[in-house]
Amino acid sequence: MGAWLNESMTWGNAFVLFIWAVVFLLIVLGFVTYAIYYERKVIGWMQLRVGPNRVGPLGLLQTVADILKLLIKEDTIPRKADRLLFILAPALAFVPAFAVLAVIPYTEKLYFADLNVGLLYYVALSGITTLGMVLGGWASNNKYALLGGMRSAAQMISYEVPLVISVVGVVLLSGSLNLRTIVAAQGDWFWQWNFLPQIIGFVVFYIAAVSELNRTPFDLPEAESELVAGYHVEYSGFRFAFFMLAEYVYVYAIAALTTVLFLGGWHPPAPFLDFVPGLVWFLLKFVAVVFSFFWIRATFPRVRIDQLMGLGWKVLLPVALLNVFLTALYLELFVK
């Protein structure tokens, strides 16, 4: 894949790159379909239920049926809504979600874009999704939607700060913002991966990531019991599907980013295990992270909005700053 990027841009190459993008989009859609199925099954087991089991063998086609239902639903636009923004908002939320995936490296060979500002690219683009959510909530002309949109913006901006600062420790250790270099800088044994040397950063990153995803226990923007459904109350049909899609694509993106930044990417946990291809290790870690998100959703209660803001600004931010300070001190005293 990487070889294609260095060639000159001809129509043939452009076509190949386009095909790659389409294939990748299909893979991501497949992931989203089965992530939703997996989530429902996991939560079902944790609550001593069976989960979806009717459509197809073991209920495997349940999500497909749900998506089909969404797509053939009537597409409603409220009369008093702001038509233009109402239509624009779902696209504005989804496009960055798919675009951030470009910088994730899967193995040494399999990656899409080799940017030397990879991490910054991820953080910058994911901010635009927030804009899509706020505009969607505003354009709906609905109190609940507006409240949900405002909450989502406040929450995502407040948690982006600790998220970025918690990663600074990793950047200090590897000396690059390029995600491939960051993976390559992590050692062969699993205790050399960033999650142990950067344990404070890892914990802050993980909490902030769950919050960025708007998932329980931080799903205030779409808290069913207080806001009906949050910023997408008025959306139906495929526009609603776009918002859901953006949300689950971010689950994919954050899980992949956690794997790359803290869990050693494609490295096997011990050098003698490297007969297993790197992609398998990547996928194993990736699935473990996704499972942990579902596990948290099934077992934690929702926090209050003031607790949420307090946690972000008064706990996570100082701890993340402390982590940067400690990492810099360690590098200065023991490495240089």
Added chain:
Amino acid sequence: MFNVEVNGPFVAFFVFAAIMIGGAVLMISLEKVVHMVVSMAAVFLGLAGMYVLLDAEFAAFVQVLIYAGAVSILMVFGIMMTKHNAAKEPVRPLHETLAAVGALSLFGLLFYAIRQTDIPETGAAGAGGAPGAVTDNTLAIGELLYTGYIVPFELLSVLLTVAFIGAISLAKKEAE
């Protein structure tokens, strides 16, 4: 005048320029304030694209992060917390015409200056130690920032802290 070859960067420049000028013109002419912010976000994104064309990746993504992400959302918040009556504001033909004439004449002056100036083609190729040849733009900027520009950098962090505290204390509701 139009003796440019049509290649990838040129087409990209043209597309980004169209997005930016279109967004800026829409920003001036649209009715609703929120629409203006959205068209402004398009300008910010187009500008980030320009920075990528100019080999300034770090500045480009800082631009997306700060402008398209933070400043736009800040403006949307500002709009939602204040009231914007839909009623048309009274037109002031004289004032607006004067402003337009002023802006146009400034543009004329700038354009004349740009056309008259003879700019030697030096860094365009990016060869011979020019920054176009720097492979890791971020690393180079980081090193400059912490060596030659350390004092402005620290002053800027003080400024940000002051602005942060000032904004909070200004926007906080006064105790009745």
Added chain:
Amino acid sequence: MLPSYLTLAAILFCIGLYGALAKRNAIIVLLSLELMLNAVNLNLIAFSKYGVVPSLTGQIFSVFTITVAAAEAAVAVAVLIALFRARGTVDVEHMNAMRR
């Protein structure tokens, strides 16, 4: 290529200037100011690649400008909200006194 960038920046700057002079809604005036700052940044970065002495200084300077502009936007929106609370309007024509 440099004259194209400079012309584009000039166009943006003049649109921003017109907006800042002719509009009365404070938020639009703010947006126009941001547009003018952005045009200046485009010039700085264009000169850092195509200028007579290409160097990274232009990019550093534009990063500084972006930071200052972000601080300015935050304070400006805060002032706006405080003013709106005091006066109930965002029209710059009515913001002509230091106190009621």
